[in-house]
Amino acid sequence: MALKRKSKQFKWHRKHLLGLRELSAEEITYILDTAKGFEQISTRSVKKAPPLRGKVVVNLFFEDSTRTRNSFALAASRLSADVIEFTKKASSVSKGETLLDTARNLEAMGIDIIVIRHSAGGAPRLLSRNINACVVNAGDGFCEHPTQGLLDVYTIRKIKGTLEGLKIAIVGDITHSRVARSDMWAMTKLGAEVIFVGPPTLIPAQVSRLPVKVSYSLDEVIEKVDVINMLRIQFERLGGNPFPSIREYSHYFGLTVERMKRAKPDILVMHPGPINRGLEMESEVADGDNSVILQQVANGLAVRMAVLFLVNQAAAQKS
Amino acid sequence: MNSELLIKNGRVIDPANGIDKKCDVLIVDEKIAAVGEKTQDPRLKTQDKGTVIDAAGKLVTPGLIDIHVHFREPGDEEEETIASGSTAAVAAGFTSVVCMPNTNPVIENETDVEYIHRKGRQTRKTHVYTMGAITKGLAGVELAEMGLMTEAGAVGFTDDGRGVQDAAVMLRALKYATMFDVVVAQHCQDDGFAGNGVMNSGYYSTILGLPGIDPLAEEAMLWRDIQLVKKFPPERVRYHAQHISTAGSVELIRAAKKDSLPITCEVTPHHLLLNEECCAEYDTNYKVNPPLRGAKDVEALKQAIAEGLVDALVSDHAPHLQSEKELEFLAAPFGIASLECALGLYVKALIEPRILDWPGLIRSMTEKPAKIIGVDKGTLGIGKQADITIIDPDAEYEIDVNEFRSKSRNCPYHGWKVKGKVEKTIVGGEIRFEA
Numbered sequence: 001m002a003l004k005r006k007s008k009q010f011k012w013h014r015k016h017l018l019g020l021r022e023l024s025a026e027e028i029t030y031i032l033d034t035a036k037g038f039e040q041i042s043t044r045s046v047k048k049a050p051p052l053r054g055k056v057v058v059n060l061f062f063e064d065s066t067r068t069r070n071s072f073a074l075a076a077s078r079l080s081a082d083v084i085e086f087t088k089k090a091s092s093v094s095k096g097e098t099l100l101d102t103a104r105n106l107e108a109m110g111i112d113i114i115v116i117r118h119s120a121g122g123a124p125r126l127l128s129r130n131i132n133a134c135v136v137n138a139g140d141g142f143c144e145h146p147t148q149g150l151l152d153v154y155t156i157r158k159i160k161g162t163l164e165g166l167k168i169a170i171v172g173d174i175t176h177s178r179v180a181r182s183d184m185w186a187m188t189k190l191g192a193e194v195i196f197v198g199p200p201t202l203i204p205a206q207v208s209r210l211p212v213k214v215s216y217s218l219d220e221v222i223e224k225v226d227v228i229n230m231l232r233i234q235f236e237r238l239g240g241n242p243f244p245s246i247r248e249y250s251h252y253f254g255l256t257v258e259r260m261k262r263a264k265p266d267i268l269v270m271h272p273g274p275i276n277r278g279l280e281m282e283s284e285v286a287d288g289d290n291s292v293i294l295q296q297v298a299n300g301l302a303v304r305m306a307v308l309f310l311v312n313q314a315a316a317q318k319s
Numbered sequence: 320m321n322s323e324l325l326i327k328n329g330r331v332i333d334p335a336n337g338i339d340k341k342c343d344v345l346i347v348d349e350k351i352a353a354v355g356e357k358t359q360d361p362r363l364k365t366q367d368k369g370t371v372i373d374a375a376g377k378l379v380t381p382g383l384i385d386i387h388v389h390f391r392e393p394g395d396e397e398e399e400t401i402a403s404g405s406t407a408a409v410a411a412g413f414t415s416v417v418c419m420p421n422t423n424p425v426i427e428n429e430t431d432v433e434y435i436h437r438k439g440r441q442t443r444k445t446h447v448y449t450m451g452a453i454t455k456g457l458a459g460v461e462l463a464e465m466g467l468m469t470e471a472g473a474v475g476f477t478d479d480g481r482g483v484q485d486a487a488v489m490l491r492a493l494k495y496a497t498m499f500d501v502v503v504a505q506h507c508q509d510d511g512f513a514g515n516g517v518m519n520s521g522y523y524s525t526i527l528g529l530p531g532i533d534p535l536a537e538e539a540m541l542w543r544d545i546q547l548v549k550k551f552p553p554e555r556v557r558y559h560a561q562h563i564s565t566a567g568s569v570e571l572i573r574a575a576k577k578d579s580l581p582i583t584c585e586v587t588p589h590h591l592l593l594n595e596e597c598c599a600e601y602d603t604n605y606k607v608n609p610p611l612r613g614a615k616d617v618e619a620l621k622q623a624i625a626e627g628l629v630d631a632l633v634s635d636h637a638p639h640l641q642s643e644k645e646l647e648f649l650a651a652p653f654g655i656a657s658l659e660c661a662l663g664l665y666v667k668a669l670i671e672p673r674i675l676d677w678p679g680l681i682r683s684m685t686e687k688p689a690k691i692i693g694v695d696k697g698t699l700g701i702g703k704q705a706d707i708t709i710i711d712p713d714a715e716y717e718i719d720v721n722e723f724r725s726k727s728r729n730c731p732y733h734g735w736k737v738k739g740k741v742e743k744t745i746v747g748g749e750i751r752f753e754a
Contacts, residue, residue: 120647121528122601143528204525
């Protein structure tokens with residue numbers, strides 16, 4: 001319990017949450033502990049708390065999203081903030097209003113927190129350098145998706161007690177996955193061992209310099225791991241032809257009932273959603289006893305409340 | 320009219336003529352009339368007729384030549400014009416520049432070439448040359464009018480900005496060019512390998528979540544082109560690899576030169592001074608094509624220069640609007656505007672670590688690039704047109720993008736301290752720039 005006491009004394013100072021790469025284990029733990037305190041708000045009859053009263057949160061989404069956007073909107077409203085929805089298809093050409101101009105315009109309206117999702121890696125960082133509002137990354141290209149990483153480790157910690165010593169497989173298109181990256185940073189910082197599993201064509205360059213192991217065989221890995229996180233095949237990002245067919249992909253990397261028979265009985269099955277049923281995961285597995293997919297969604301709300309709460313607090317202390 | 324200009328007491332460096340000594344240079348009627356010590360050359364004694372420049376403590380060199388710049392005219396005059404670009408060039412010591420043809424419209428016929436030349440002449444700063452496109456519209460399919468462009472004064476051909484993808488088209492270009500004495504230059508990059516990459520492929524592209532460009536994208540095309548060049552008698556063809564950036568390219572060039580193939584190459588300051596790690600904060604001023612590579616590639620390029628494998632030092636001056644460089648790293652355009660600090664950067668990259676001495680540096684910025692593009696420049700030979708740069712080698716200054724004469728500010732070297740300040744730039748016997 002020494003860690004917990006330490007975590008209580010710890011002072012959060014970041015007014016932006018851009019990624020988990022730059023966070024310490026202590027900071028990640030602090031967010032998780034804060035989220036724990038918010039979890040019960042959703043179980044009350046009056047599902048609201050006042051910390052962000054009078055604050056404005058903008059959901060600035062340049063990519064399609066349902067659950068993350070709704071989760072942030074709900075998290076903000078539970079903390080009594082006003083929420084503006086701003087959805088726009090990002091344009092890769094340099095025409096029209098630029099990201100910075102959009103953000104500056106919003107800022108001129110007096111907003112406090114920008115929650116941004118964007119198809120370009122680094123877009124939240126670009127914002128954070130140029131505006132005064134808090135910036136929370138809700139997914140940037142295939143760089144990071146920090147609140148997903150946080151809710152994943154939150155879910156694991158809640159069930160397993162700790163991440164220390166756990167073996168976790170992340171399976172699928174690692175190259176184009178911001179979830180894989182945020183998970184990797186959070187999980188390894190909290191003491192887990194991470195194995196990236198996928199075809200070599202979907203494993204990123206110089207992965208040997210990352211704090212992970214790599215395997216091209218789900219069959220070899222399935223027996224050993226305590227947690228398995230199945231990534232969605234993101235057809236919109238794939239490009240080229242990284243595997244010959246969906247059928248062949250499922251044959252090697254699909255989480256089937258057959259494969260699950262060889263897994264540890266208490267393995268946690270995770271998925272960031274939305275699931276391509278029958279592709280990366282069979283329905284029986286997605287809905288099975290080991291699946292924590294819906295708990296991930298529920299925990300996401302508490303984690304996002306914690307993040308909004310903390311960045312706002314840090315901003316208030318700075319001003 | 321008989322005008323005279325005497326530059327006395329400078330350290331005259333003229334690599335083409337093996338000169339590196341303290342002496343005087345006399346210019347008469349726009350041409351070099353005498354180089355030497357006044358005790359030996361009677362012509363240098365009569366100093367009272369014209370202008371006298373005391374260059375004590377300074378270097379007096381042939382005018383610098385940059386064979387790779389983008390002046391954006393026609394089409395993107397808000398980024399740079401031939402007037403603003405050549406004003407920047409002359410202030411940076413360059414007396415000749417070669418514009419790349421990837422403008423809008425593309426420089427692909429004699430009228431286009433003449434337009435560039437006319438704008439250059441009107442500005443009266445540096446000599447402004449241009450390369451023409453290898454293929455129409457840089458589309459990589461049909462050959463552009465290489466012959467007529469050569470007659471109009473184009474000093475080479477390139478589809479710079481991209482490489483000629485189809486090997487058969489490149490072979491045809493090289494074959495057709497054997498009719499003329501002209502260099503064919505290539506931006507070596509296989510689009511299939513490069514994909515939609517925006518930085519070097521490696522650890523940093525992985526953690527930054529940005530699509531990478533594998534070094535093989537450059538090396539595969541360079542290797543292919545070297546095989547194509549081998550099909551021709553060496554005296555019939557001249558091939559120039561633009562802005563090489565990888566250790567693998569250095570190996571290919573080393574082997575090609577060992578085989579005495581008619582192949583030359585160039586490097587840029589950014590591939591010597593910066594590496595992929597610079598992209599870690601998504602600063603788009605570090606987004607450039609070819610991308611900043613790994614530390615090993617940087618070392619290999621420096622080694623290549625030390626061995627004399629690199630023929631020309633260029634800037635690849637690529638101006639862009641601030642508003643464009645303020646975009647996401649993925650969306651921002653490629654390019655670094657470095658013309659105005661190129662000399663200082665090369666001093667930092669090559670002279671200070673003793674990879675080159677001054678004559679070596681000057682040679683790669685005068686005599687050798689002039690040879691690549693086939694112009695009678697880059698020396699202080701008697702009777703040559705008097706293009707001269709006077710440099711204070713020890714003067715240190717801080718690069719300030721806000722003082723650039725270029726229209727653009729997309730330069731990652733802002734605030735760097737460099738040595739090697741241009742004191743005067745003389746073009747055709749006329750002082751066109753004075754610090």
